[in-house]
Amino acid sequence: MASKSVFVVAIDFGTSYSGYCFSLASGTDQIRQVYWGTEHGFKSPKTPTCILFNQQQEFKSFGYDAVMKYKSLPSSKAESWYFFQNFKMKLYNTNVTTGMELKATNGKMLPALTVFSESLLYLKQHALNTVEEASFQTIYDQEEITWVITVPAIWSSAAKQFMRLAAKEAGMISDMLSKNLIIALEPEAASLWCKQLPREGFMADSSDKKKFEDSPGIQYIVVDCGGGTIDITVHEIQENHCLKELHKATGGGWGGNTVDENFTNFLREIFSDGVWDEYVKSHPTELQHMMYNFSLQKCSASREAVYIHCYYNLTRVAECKKNISQFFKKAEGALWCDGMIMITYEKMKSLFDYSIKNIICTLREILDKPGMAKVQYILLVGGFASSIILRDAISQAFSKKYHILCPVEAQAAIAKGAVLFGVNPHLVTSRISAKTYGLKVNQIFDDAIHDACKQKVSKAGGYVYCTDLFRKLVGIGESVNINEVAHYDFSPTEPDQKDAYFVFYCTEKQDAQYVDEEGIEQLGFCTVPMPDTHLGTQRQLKMEIKFGLTEFKATCSDLTSKESRTVIIDFLTV
Numbered sequence: 001m002a003s004k005s006v007f008v009v010a011i012d013f014g015t016s017y018s019g020y021c022f023s024l025a026s027g028t029d030q031i032r033q034v035y036w037g038t039e040h041g042f043k044s045p046k047t048p049t050c051i052l053f054n055q056q057q058e059f060k061s062f063g064y065d066a067v068m069k070y071k072s073l074p075s076s077k078a079e080s081w082y083f084f085q086n087f088k089m090k091l092y093n094t095n096v097t098t099g100m101e102l103k104a105t106n107g108k109m110l111p112a113l114t115v116f117s118e119s120l121l122y123l124k125q126h127a128l129n130t131v132e133e134a135s136f137q138t139i140y141d142q143e144e145i146t147w148v149i150t151v152p153a154i155w156s157s158a159a160k161q162f163m164r165l166a167a168k169e170a171g172m173i174s175d176m177l178s179k180n181l182i183i184a185l186e187p188e189a190a191s192l193w194c195k196q197l198p199r200e201g202f203m204a205d206s207s208d209k210k211k212f213e214d215s216p217g218i219q220y221i222v223v224d225c226g227g228g229t230i231d232i233t234v235h236e237i238q239e240n241h242c243l244k245e246l247h248k249a250t251g252g253g254w255g256g257n258t259v260d261e262n263f264t265n266f267l268r269e270i271f272s273d274g275v276w277d278e279y280v281k282s283h284p285t286e287l288q289h290m291m292y293n294f295s296l297q298k299c300s301a302s303r304e305a306v307y308i309h310c311y312y313n314l315t316r317v318a319e320c321k322k323n324i325s326q327f328f329k330k331a332e333g334a335l336w337c338d339g340m341i342m343i344t345y346e347k348m349k350s351l352f353d354y355s356i357k358n359i360i361c362t363l364r365e366i367l368d369k370p371g372m373a374k375v376q377y378i379l380l381v382g383g384f385a386s387s388i389i390l391r392d393a394i395s396q397a398f399s400k401k402y403h404i405l406c407p408v409e410a411q412a413a414i415a416k417g418a419v420l421f422g423v424n425p426h427l428v429t430s431r432i433s434a435k436t437y438g439l440k441v442n443q444i445f446d447d448a449i450h451d452a453c454k455q456k457v458s459k460a461g462g463y464v465y466c467t468d469l470f471r472k473l474v475g476i477g478e479s480v481n482i483n484e485v486a487h488y489d490f491s492p493t494e495p496d497q498k499d500a501y502f503v504f505y506c507t508e509k510q511d512a513q514y515v516d517e518e519g520i521e522q523l524g525f526c527t528v529p530m531p532d533t534h535l536g537t538q539r540q541l542k543m544e545i546k547f548g549l550t551e552f553k554a555t556c557s558d559l560t561s562k563e564s565r566t567v568i569i570d571f572l573t574v
């Protein structure tokens with residue numbers, strides 16, 4: 001946390017829903033929660049991550065406001081405006097770059113940076129208003145707030161950096177290195193929240209019960225079940241109440257939204273002969289309404305059939321082909337009920353299959369590893385964790401061996417925990433490296449080990465060296481303390497070299513010899529100036545990198561000019 005901060009505001013910027021919590025930076029005994037949607041008859045800890053721009057690409061609304069506004073737009077505007085939802089998933093499993101674009105529901109494109117930064121700007125302003133109202137004071141100095149933004153632990157370095165860039169565009173920080181923004185990992189944040197809850201059941205009234213954090217040695221697995229990603233981490237409580245990561249962040253894109261996607265696929269099967277596709281194309285706003293209704297109905301706490309209203313235009317498009325009840329003749333698990341589509345509970349469960357199978361399979365894989373034998377608890381957090389269908393399935397698979405717990409406000413656990421993390425990022429003391437990371441280096445050429453095609457000779461002095469060598473800095477699966485520093489000493493190859501260019505690589509392999517081997521990916525780079533050349537190749541440069549943090553941080557010292565500076569590793573232009 002930055003030293004001048006008075007408040008810590010943590011934004012859980014989710015795939016489906018976003019929200020924030022805040023507290024005084026001096027103590028976390030009162031974490032304030034903000035509720036959304038009261039003007040639309042809801043009261044939820046998060047608002048839909050949906051954003052609407054007009055034809056001129058100007059921001060119009062965010063959250064429930066954007067959903068309501070979009071579905072009431074006349075079709076001419078629906079065609080020319082820009083509505084985005086689920087766009088956070090576009091940063092997962094892709095090559096994230098500064099200039100990437102996103103497709104609105106009607107197919108029109110906007111820069112991703114605009115979509116993300118306008119969303120963050122909205123949340124920032126909302127939060128500033130709330131904090132000012134709650135504290136009866138005006139915030140004049142940006143430094144008074146430390147912002148925390150949560151990201152999936154399984155995101156790439158580039159995606160994490162993209163969020164930082166979007167936050168900078170939104171005016172939360174003035175430069176990319178600012179300490180006023182902390183990137184927190186979603187399952188870690190959730191874990192920090194859960195560890196101070198009572199261990200026997202998470203019930204609010206069991207204040208006499210022992211908390212997780214009071215039992216050093218306890219190991220548990222946290223599953224953040226979001227709309228987009230399922231993010232898994234394994235932690236051990238240490239003597240000092242802090243957390244140690246035991247397994248690298250694991251997970252995938254099988255969050256709650258896949259249930260909606262499978263529902264859509266099911267409707268496409270029912271409304272055959274191209275009826276569904278035409279409906280999707282011609283009536284996007286009505287479809288949005290229908291899917292929104294489904295996403296609420298799937299959250300039902302009862303193990304019962306679900307009824308979805310068959311909207312006017314869907315009925316119209318369908319009846320152009322044949323009597324609508326005919327479409328349901330072959331449908332298994334769905335019935336036409338007087339203007340409603342009835343989906344049986346069995347069918348409902350099957351829509352969760354894809355997600356649940358992946359979650360269970362991944363949990364098994366982790367828990368069956370020898371190092372995980374002491375894990376006793378499975379903590380389910382995130383909005384999707386409230387699903388009775390998901391909980392039943394996890395219980396059935398794991399309750400014999402593990403205690404399965406889910407906090408009362410499963411969806412809010414991430415933002416609340418992120419506040420705790422913002423106040424004290426040292427609460428997580430070590431992490432497991434998800435990949436092997438390394439740098440590209442040159443070395444004196446040695447016939448015995450080096451490949452002739454990698455041989456080079458320097459311009460001055462005839463120094464014969466081997467290029468493209470991979471120098472490992474940290475290995476996959478290695479535990480790295482947050483204060484641990486990887487050192488690298490460097491001397492320039494050419495005497496008149498005025499800057500050093502470092503290229504970073506990652507791989508799932510344990511190690512590698514050359515950076516152009518198969519399975520090695522270029523990750524990012526940074527440039528370090530070394531303007532004073534009077535010592536030629538005798539100059540020394542020290543590079544230090546911290547791998548244990550949520551973002552890599554590199555510091556460089558040019559021993560000749562005695563200058564030290566923190567450098568940005570640019571992950572976004574690779």
Ligand SMILES: Nc1ncnc2c1ncn2[C@@H]1O[C@H](COP(=O)(O)OP(=O)(O)OP(=O)(O)O)[C@@H](O)[C@H]1O
Pocket residue numbers: 012013014015016017018046088186225226227228229230255256257295298299300381382383384385386387388411
């Ligand atoms: N009771 C419930 N039953 C089924 N699904 C639910 C329930 N409550 C919430 N969901 C689903 O959970 C998801 C939202 O959870 P959450 O807010 O934690 O996700 P997110 O933070 O937006 O996503 P991510 O963490 O992947 O970025 C949505 O897919 C929503 O439909």
Ligand SMILES: *[C@@H]1O[C@H](CO)[C@@H](O)[C@H](O)[C@H]1NC(C)=O
Pocket residue numbers: 258261262265266354
């Ligand atoms: C369910 O959704 C997932 C994710 O979109 C997809 O991969 C899978 O094929 C779908 N299954 C069915 C039966 O539609």
Ligand SMILES: *[C@@H]1O[C@H](CO)[C@@H](O)[C@H](O)[C@H]1NC(C)=O
Pocket residue numbers: 293296307308309
């Ligand atoms: C969703 O649809 C059902 C069935 O038509 C209806 O009872 C319910 O009020 C709708 N909910 C919302 C939020 O639109």
Ligand SMILES: *[C@@H]1O[C@H](CO)[C@@H](O)[C@H](O)[C@H]1NC(C)=O
Pocket residue numbers: 075282283286312313
């Ligand atoms: C049906 O679609 C048309 C054109 O998109 C739209 O103007 C109309 O409002 C829709 N009807 C309903 C009941 O939503």
Ligand SMILES: *[C@@H]1O[C@H](CO)[C@@H](O)[C@H](O)[C@H]1NC(C)=O
Pocket residue numbers: 323324325
């Ligand atoms: C559609 O089919 C139902 C049941 O077969 C029948 O009762 C109804 O009259 C039919 N409607 C039309 C418009 O054909």
Ligand SMILES: [Mg+2]
Pocket residue numbers: 012013014015186224225226227382414
């Ligand atoms: Mg989430």
